[in-house]
Amino acid sequence: MPSQQAAVVAKPSADPASVPVPVAAVAPGAGVAQVPASPAAPAAARERLEVSTDVLKLTFDTEGGSLVRSELLKQVDMADKSRNFVLLDDSKERVYMAQTGLIAGAGATGAALPSHKTLMSVVPGERSLKDGANELVVRFESPDVGGVKLVKTYTLARGAYVMNVKHEAVNTGAAAVSPQLYLQLVRDGNKPPGESSFYSTFTGPSVYTEAKKYQKVEFKAIEENKVEIEKHATNGYVAMVQHYFASAWLLGDGIQRDLFMRKVDTNLYAVGMITPLDSIAPGASKSVEARMFVGPQLEKTLEATATGLELVKDYGWVTILAKPLYWLLDKLHGVIQNWGWSIVALVLLLKIAFYWLNAKAYASMAKMKAINPRITEMRERLKDKPQEMQQAMMKIYREEKINPMGGCFPIMIQIPVFIALYWVLLSSVEMRNAPWALWIHDLSSPDPFYILPVVMALTTMLQTSLNPAPPDPLQAKMMWFMPLAFSVMFFFFPAGLVMYWITNNALSIAQQWLINTRMGVPPKFHLPKF
Structure with missing residues (x-):
């Protein structure tokens, strides 16, 4: 028989209940001869x-x-x-x-x-x-x-x-x-x-x-x-x-x-x-x-x-972060004996760990919110002089010692951690058929009544409304479109993942409210203007 590399042969069976299977398979370059199929046995003997x-x-x-x-x-x-x-x-x-x-x-x-x-x-x-x-x-x-x-x-x-x-x-x-x-x-x-x-x-x-x-x-x-x-x-x-x-x-x-x-x-x-x-x-x-x-x-x-x-x-590129997060989640489950509440506890621990980073971010947002009336008035006054408007805006930021990116950077540092947690919850077979409470009997499947996604959308909008509105009207609109579109996706996500985001949102809102109040910037909701 002639030698052949990577010899793979498939043949359909006459039996409708069976499927094509390879006769032999070898690695490219292995130099292994193809072996013919064994003599067919009578169907009744199989x-x-x-x-x-x-x-x-x-x-x-x-x-x-x-x-x-x-x-x-x-x-x-x-x-x-x-x-x-x-x-x-x-x-x-x-x-x-x-x-x-x-x-x-x-x-x-x-x-x-x-x-x-x-x-x-x-x-x-x-x-x-x-x-x-x-x-x-x-x-x-x-x-x-x-x-x-x-x-x-x-x-x-x-x-x-x-x-x-x-x-x-x-x-x-x-x-x-x-x-x-x-x-x-x-x-x-x-x-x-x-x-x-x-x-x-x-x-x-x-x-x-x-x-x-x-x-x-x-x-x-x-x-x-x-x-x-x-x-x-x-x-x-x-x-x-x-x-x-x-x-x-x-x-x-x-x-x-x-x-x-x-x-x-x-x-x-x-x-x-x-x-x-x-x-x-x-x-x-x-x-x-x-x-x-x-x-x-x-x-x-x-x-x-x-x-x-x-x-x-x-876990992909976040493996180095995902593995310790899974370890911690598993340890929490060993104590709590409920995967749903273990997810809530894990997000709470992460929020505590990142408390000071979040505090800096929300403090910067509070300062931005406090000067928003000045920015809005200045933009209206200099709307026909864009270069002068930009200079005036930077002057206000310098006077108030505000970094426009100060609210974003501390949050961006945490993003890989929360992406890693997302993959932990998505990949863990322990979530399959694992109940949480009330109507949630399976953390790996979407909420059958869509209650959690609705709560997720509401908390996302509430959190957005607490943030300072961007001076640019187009940016202000995008600030609302993005979380709304993101919330729609969660109607199809596993309940465990939606729980994680709800918990994260709720804790973020509570911390932001507390910091705004301490800084003398009363929490104020702003609605989108479309």
């Missing part, structure tokens, strides 16, 4: 096996021993809360599977080896985790294909979203073989069902290595063949990521692997890695221990599972 622990219900396909469905028993489906959330799936609506198999070594030619298209047999055993048991073992064995037999053993643990997966290649032939093991995640390029278009979260493949750290790639970049990732490593993982959830293949440090991302078929993509098993003598065997994570992006769980795995919970 079956699906369901196993369950206390947190996972998994479905395996005897074709390749692939994991084709994962139901998370501790997470509800937000579209239908009577059902559990399904992450991996192989149905007419969605394709998302974990596949493994063997391909020939670099530059090798010859017969096909057991792949994820090979029909395997299941070793009899328990199919659910019994009371008192801590482990559940599921074992698949392939027939002899190309002089090699593949034994695949999944070991699931109580309370764990990560499973051990052992691949043992047995040389049943008369000559030495040098196969390679591939581990891949195959997924369609669709956004998760119910994903809001008003805030953007990443869906797609990612890789992590010590050299290049966390790299995520959009499906569009794979489509356009613009994938730039670390191709070779001895550490790290490959993953498929979406809002709140992820799956990942993990190999131990020190094991050589080639990483790849490929388009498998129309709207079907793969991310994976390939590791060589070296030469296996006749009658001998070699095994590779891997792990697979399938579950929610619980930060402490991810950190304990593998180095860098917590990065699938992607």
Whole structure:
């Protein structure tokens, strides 16, 4: 067989319940020969096996021993809360599977080896985790294909979203073989069902290595063949990521692997890695221990599972601020035991931390408000002399020792912190189905009665009306249009995020009112003039 780089083949199944899957996938430049699909098995012989622990219900396909469905028993489906959330799936609506198999070594030619298209047999055993048991073992064995037999053993643990997966290649032939093991995640390029278009979260493949750290790639970049990732490593993982959830293949440090991302078929993509098993003598065997994570992006769980795995919970450029904020939020929840009130408490602590910065900003605004009548009179008097007007305005500012930007700078310093908190609340799976009080039963979904967004809009307008009106009429109008437009967006935002902004607004109004009163500038509301 001729050698071919990045050999990925997809073929649709005649079975309408199945979907196209890749036959083999290798990293560009890896120089691994394409392995043909295993001989097709009779449709009646193929079956699906369901196993369950206390947190996972998994479905395996005897074709390749692939994991084709994962139901998370501790997470509800937000579209239908009577059902559990399904992450991996192989149905007419969605394709998302974990596949493994063997391909020939670099530059090798010859017969096909057991792949994820090979029909395997299941070793009899328990199919659910019994009371008192801590482990559940599921074992698949392939027939002899190309002089090699593949034994695949999944070991699931109580309370764990990560499973051990052992691949043992047995040389049943008369000559030495040098196969390679591939581990891949195959997924369609669709956004998760119910994903809001008003805030953007990443869906797609990612890789992590010590050299290049966390790299995520959009499906569009794979489509356009613009994938730039670390191709070779001895550490790290490959993953498929979406809002709140992820799956990942993990190999131990020190094991050589080639990483790849490929388009498998129309709207079907793969991310994976390939590791060589070296030469296996006749009658001998070699095994590779891997792990697979399938579950929610619980930060402490991810950190304990593998180095860098917590990065699938992607905070972007505000990670350095978001991580300590999440830590503090988690500690508050440990005391308060309610995520909604924990959000309120966290914003209160941030307001206390930034009290003096805000005080300077509001003091500057109060001074601006106090001289507003003088500015307005001067602008009216010199409206036909713009240069003289500008000079007169600067003179007033100097006399009153006012910096026009004094109210903005202290607030701008805090913006990255509050953006980081926004991403913490948006990214944390703990908010899913988490109640606050009264009618708010899920902090990750919009307020069903739109009460919080209305309150958010009112507090935003109240805060705007307390600020000094800009002398320029156009600026004064924009000062109202921006918060109003911003408030409309919050009708589609999760309740937890809206709560955070309401709390921030309310505390800002209270502090501004207090400072204005102390400075002898009574709080006065001004309405827009359109």
